Amino acid sequence: MKRIIFPLIITSFFGFLAVSCKQDTQSSQNQGTTLTPSQDSAVAAGTVVPNTKSADGKEPPVKQFKAEEMRVVSMDGLDLEVTNLYAGETVKQVHCKTVGREDEARYYFNSMGKVSMLDEITKNMAGEYVQEIFIYVADSLQAAVKRTAATKADLEKAKAENFKPLPNDIRADADKISKKGFTLKVSRD
Secondary structure (H helix, E strand, O other), X not given: OHHHHHHHHHHHHHHHHHHHHHHHHHHHHHHOOOOOHHHHHHHHOOOOOOOOOOOOOOOOOOOOEEEOOOEEEEEOOEEEEEEEEEEOOEEEXXXXXXXXXXXXXXXXXXXXXOEEEEEEEEEOOOOOEEEEEEEEEOOEEEEEEEEEEOOOHHHHOXXXXXXXXXXXXXXXXXXXXXXXXHHXXXXXX
């Protein structure tokens, strides 16, 4: 009986030791996949380069956005901090923030280089944040949506309401807003 149990205990001990050693090497390999300082600096610079390949090694059809350096542009009596966002070589979005105020706007461009959507956030006299979104299709305004919330973060959860812009509102004219967006896109100060 001792001849059977003792070798069984010894082999099970070596088997347990081999399994635990293999787990240690796997965990040390997994620890090597954490972010490196070069990746952290790329995130801070605004260019995020995640693993974009699918399981079969193909690249996705959508290119990653890359932010250009911010510049200050004077327009309509305001100083705007303007940043172009590129997909490849094409500007797909322009982000504008009014210097010294919390107003900001995002111009989204279609494949023809015209504004397809304008998303503006302002703070009203009551201290609430107001988001107005204008959607343009085939050179005409299709929808205008407004949201109001106590904080910027709450705007996403706020109920959206359709509204009609005033007749003298430049945002109601797709051609004029595309010219303004183009000016912001290419302007240099």
